[in-house]
Amino acid sequence: MEWKVFGRRQVYGSPWVEVWLDDVDIPGTGRIDHHVVRYPRASTTAVVTDEAGDFLLLYRHRFITGCTRIGEPEDVSEATRVEWIPEAEVVRRLTNGEIADGPSHTALSYYPGPHRLARRP
Secondary structure (H helix, E strand, C coil): CCCEEEEEEEEEECCCCEEEEEEEEECCCEEEEEEEEECCCCCCCCCCECCCCCEEEEECCCCCCCCCCCCCCCCCCCCCEEEEECHHHHHHHHHHCCCCCHHHHHHHHHHHHHHHHHCCC
16 A cells, blocks of 8 residues: 655754654555654664663653663653663553654664564574
8 A cells, every 4th residue: 555645845844853744645544644743864662671671761851872871750741750761661651652752662662673683593
């Protein structure tokens, strides 16, 4: 099923994010404005696990300059909540939509799946 594209217009643009509306015809659905979010610069996400295999989740954006753990956040500007959660809970949150942003979803989905399978002897 291939979409036919009739055009594209930019709704918003900055050096960090662009929002576009693509005029497309989806077979079986019809012609719609399809919203596209594009990141002109590379985006990265890190997956951090501990010895027990739990995942570190930070709630609220903070600038991370390295992967060395230096302790709990000291103020609210670093994170509103920090928690270590088991892999089963990560999977539950991914599948029920609690973790919805693209970079986090991609990284957390990749780590238990293809990453782990590639490391098997």
